[in-house]
Amino acid sequence: MTKIELTSHTFIKSALKNRYPQLVVLVVMLAGYIFAMMAGLIGTPVGSHNFSIVFVWIAWWAILILFAVPFFGRGWCAVCPIPLPGEWLQRGAILNPPNKKPKWSNLRWPKFLRNIWLQNISFLLLALFSSVLLTTPNVTGIILAAMLFTAIALSMVFERRSFCRYLCPVGGFVGLYSQTAPIELRVKDKQACITCDGKPCYNGSANGYGCPWDVFPGGLTRNTYCGLCTECLRTCPNDNIAINLRSFASDLEKPSARLDEAFKAFIMLGSAMIYAAVLLGPWGALKDAAYHVGTSAWLIYAAVFLGIVFILLPSLFALCAFRLENFNSFKKRFTTLSTALIPLGLMFWVAFSLSFVFTNASYILVSLFDPLGLGWNLFGTVNIVWQPILTPILAPAQTLVLVGGLIWSARTALKASNEAKTSSIPVIIYCFVVTLIMLWLLL
Amino acid sequence: MKRSELLSRLLMMAGILLAIGVPLFFWMRTPLIHARVAENGGWSPNVIQAEAGKPLHLQLTSDDVTHGFAVGQMDMQSVDVMPGKVTDVTLTFDKPGTYTFYCTRWCGVNHWRMRGTIEVSGSSLDTEPAAVPLYVSLGLNVDAPHDAPIVPKEIPSAIRGEQLATDLSIAQFVNPDFYRANSPYQTFQDLSSTGLGDSEIWDAVSYIWQSNTTAGSLVNGQKLFAQNCAACHGENGAGDGVFADKLPIKVDSMMQKPANLTDPVRMLGASPAMLQGKILRGGMGTGMPSWGSIFTEHQIWDLIAYIYSFQFQYH
Amino acid sequence: MGPRVSLLLLIMAGLVVAFAPLPVRSIPPQTRTFKLDARQFAYSPSELTVNQGDNVTIQLVSTDVVHGLYIDGYNVSVQADPGQTATLTFIADKPGSFRFRCNITCGAMHPFMIGKLTVGENDWLYRSIGLSVVALAGVFLLTKQQAQIHYDKD
Numbered sequence: 001m002t003k004i005e006l007t008s009h010t011f012i013k014s015a016l017k018n019r020y021p022q023l024v025v026l027v028v029m030l031a032g033y034i035f036a037m038m039a040g041l042i043g044t045p046v047g048s049h050n051f052s053i054v055f056v057w058i059a060w061w062a063i064l065i066l067f068a069v070p071f072f073g074r075g076w077c078a079v080c081p082i083p084l085p086g087e088w089l090q091r092g093a094i095l096n097p098p099n100k101k102p103k104w105s106n107l108r109w110p111k112f113l114r115n116i117w118l119q120n121i122s123f124l125l126l127a128l129f130s131s132v133l134l135t136t137p138n139v140t141g142i143i144l145a146a147m148l149f150t151a152i153a154l155s156m157v158f159e160r161r162s163f164c165r166y167l168c169p170v171g172g173f174v175g176l177y178s179q180t181a182p183i184e185l186r187v188k189d190k191q192a193c194i195t196c197d198g199k200p201c202y203n204g205s206a207n208g209y210g211c212p213w214d215v216f217p218g219g220l221t222r223n224t225y226c227g228l229c230t231e232c233l234r235t236c237p238n239d240n241i242a243i244n245l246r247s248f249a250s251d252l253e254k255p256s257a258r259l260d261e262a263f264k265a266f267i268m269l270g271s272a273m274i275y276a277a278v279l280l281g282p283w284g285a286l287k288d289a290a291y292h293v294g295t296s297a298w299l300i301y302a303a304v305f306l307g308i309v310f311i312l313l314p315s316l317f318a319l320c321a322f323r324l325e326n327f328n329s330f331k332k333r334f335t336t337l338s339t340a341l342i343p344l345g346l347m348f349w350v351a352f353s354l355s356f357v358f359t360n361a362s363y364i365l366v367s368l369f370d371p372l373g374l375g376w377n378l379f380g381t382v383n384i385v386w387q388p389i390l391t392p393i394l395a396p397a398q399t400l401v402l403v404g405g406l407i408w409s410a411r412t413a414l415k416a417s418n419e420a421k422t423s424s425i426p427v428i429i430y431c432f433v434v435t436l437i438m439l440w441l442l443l
Numbered sequence: 444m445k446r447s448e449l450l451s452r453l454l455m456m457a458g459i460l461l462a463i464g465v466p467l468f469f470w471m472r473t474p475l476i477h478a479r480v481a482e483n484g485g486w487s488p489n490v491i492q493a494e495a496g497k498p499l500h501l502q503l504t505s506d507d508v509t510h511g512f513a514v515g516q517m518d519m520q521s522v523d524v525m526p527g528k529v530t531d532v533t534l535t536f537d538k539p540g541t542y543t544f545y546c547t548r549w550c551g552v553n554h555w556r557m558r559g560t561i562e563v564s565g566s567s568l569d570t571e572p573a574a575v576p577l578y579v580s581l582g583l584n585v586d587a588p589h590d591a592p593i594v595p596k597e598i599p600s601a602i603r604g605e606q607l608a609t610d611l612s613i614a615q616f617v618n619p620d621f622y623r624a625n626s627p628y629q630t631f632q633d634l635s636s637t638g639l640g641d642s643e644i645w646d647a648v649s650y651i652w653q654s655n656t657t658a659g660s661l662v663n664g665q666k667l668f669a670q671n672c673a674a675c676h677g678e679n680g681a682g683d684g685v686f687a688d689k690l691p692i693k694v695d696s697m698m699q700k701p702a703n704l705t706d707p708v709r710m711l712g713a714s715p716a717m718l719q720g721k722i723l724r725g726g727m728g729t730g731m732p733s734w735g736s737i738f739t740e741h742q743i744w745d746l747i748a749y750i751y752s753f754q755f756q757y758h
Numbered sequence: 759m760g761p762r763v764s765l766l767l768l769i770m771a772g773l774v775v776a777f778a779p780l781p782v783r784s785i786p787p788q789t790r791t792f793k794l795d796a797r798q799f800a801y802s803p804s805e806l807t808v809n810q811g812d813n814v815t816i817q818l819v820s821t822d823v824v825h826g827l828y829i830d831g832y833n834v835s836v837q838a839d840p841g842q843t844a845t846l847t848f849i850a851d852k853p854g855s856f857r858f859r860c861n862i863t864c865g866a867m868h869p870f871m872i873g874k875l876t877v878g879e880n881d882w883l884y885r886s887i888g889l890s891v892v893a894l895a896g897v898f899l900l901t902k903q904q905a906q907i908h909y910d911k912d
Binding site: 046047048049131132135136278279280281282283284285287288291359360386388391392395396399402403406407410411414428432435436439440443 | 854
Binding site: 033034044046370371375376 | 445447448451452454455458459461462463465466467469470473475502504505506507526527528529531
């Protein structure tokens, strides 16, 4: 499919370049985020009736993993409120153009941390006590506050959106999976960038700020690190930035060869299967171990969790990339072939989330109209009884999603193996086996 | 600064202040009574002030599991206190005093400890001293053993007893004063002079026991038993309830199990007043709660009548 | 055989795997009774198996707090206080795998208090596995055919 340039439509381009629509959305998001934080900290301790749990782990998660990521890539990052207070303090303004001198220390992020390993670790830290996080409003409130204040603190020390790019646990997998999305931001003509003086898209100008994501838009070839904040649309003097509609997973045609991203794929694949087993399975002992953080049972659970994502899954995959005669390019084969796990992992998370969301969606209306558990009844829906929705289509939907994911990852494996000059069969068998495991866990 | 910047800063501050202020404001203004399992503190607050004659409006919520609320000694219809939801209750007290409120849905082995008090103030023109329970006025030692030396070989039948009773003069046994002060075994002894065989006398005793209560009392007693006693004493009274193995351990580390209310040796030797004493006071070095501030007298006699029905076959 | 024909055949194979009626072993329906202990946050036993058509009775015994039992797909439920066993009776007329879960908030991990009821065979799982195999066969076949077309074009 050829690309369709969405920004060629004047209405879309001016709507995106104008700061006011974006500002309104961001204010609403920030207010909602802070409200969720407050609800978590002072509202009812009962998760299913607290706005923070229901709107973060059911509503927002459903929108993120079922719509935002598959269809808009890093679209959530475009409206996420977490970097905003820090960024406004960093810039010394909300709408005003940049000052010549930065207000704070504006340090460059350390070179050895310019990767997503910190995001791999931050995601796993949350995952290891997710049973507590998903069910306890206080903990969700504290984590929301911690992310917000960490982002502010980092903005005071480092340049640009360092929290978003290098630390955010959500950004790690949203970035990886955004490569599958049918939307992208790219330059129209690379020549124009070569002759452009000053590169205001990266360094800022009177019209706007340099890329907060520390990306040079002229060099963007994949979605992974572009947060769709639209600053570069405003600063480019040559009208060279476009947002395009394209076929799904175009970025995977040119697979990346980074080890941190490969391990992100294993972490996401493994945690989807572990979540399915622990949260949706009938094994009470697993749930006890996962919930009672700090006990020896939990330590064993954590060790097994980390063992699966860091040792078991990658080493089995390494067998697929292993070839005696060409050992030197083993790392390149390993990382290139691991891109097949990107669409697979995304579909695993979609399938898992469908069950979780359909079962608990009825809580959304209840907590919308009594968010703090104080006895409100804002629209008369507070007495809705819990009832799962769409149960008859759940199993077929999960099958479609998982089989679709298998097809998609097999095709990606075929393309990646061409690139890596090796056979795709072992990788496809690997994808097949983990798909069977996921089918068994969910159905 | 530019006007657009000023406006956007104002908009931002307004949004943030509202997002923080609105929840805080309503949270501070809503006086909720939180129900938590006893291990997590029970009722919070657990002392409520009220005035005699003035309606007391309470807002109750549970912070963990299903709880319930009722005020003792008032024969009040209990309300459920559900997790995350708020239940409104309005109470009016005629007389000043200290009332006990308690949880009415089992929420763990320490459920019965979930109690609080309502201090009702007011001028008390007619204060009546509390009535002395029967076991006190009879001088019964509630902790002393009360085994029946002779027990029936099979469950006595009140139907057979009714037929036998036509030949006996049992009117003296069918009145509260006799019934409450005497055990089935004592009644058995009182009837031994009639010359009937042991099992026939037991049948007569079971008919006497049935005559001292009503069908309505038995139904009420069964309901009270199911809601309050079965969790420890077992749904059929055999001392094998779901919490039987989880009660606190005694000092010399012998596990205290709830009494087996189907044991004829133990039950036939106990008078209703004795049972009333045990229920009112509890303790006895076991995990038995004290129900004195919870049940009305009427409720306790109904409950006791039901407990005897484990021993006899009523119709 | 061109890729379009192959695709059509594959889709038809997929539909057969997904929807073709499987031979049903007609086992005479029985009456079964299960005693299920419920605690925070698991059932014991947590996996039940019955035959299609069985008359199933579940006695729910809550052993710590008030718990419920709701069966996905059958939409039947019951709730039990400790000390008051509750009984749920239904006819297991729908085959397949159904999760049952607690339907009255019983603590933090309540949304994950889950068990599994299998009525007859978990046919849908077998069909899904079959579909995965058809899907992979399809990927290989179509890729080879498209490569062949490219090759022939050059």
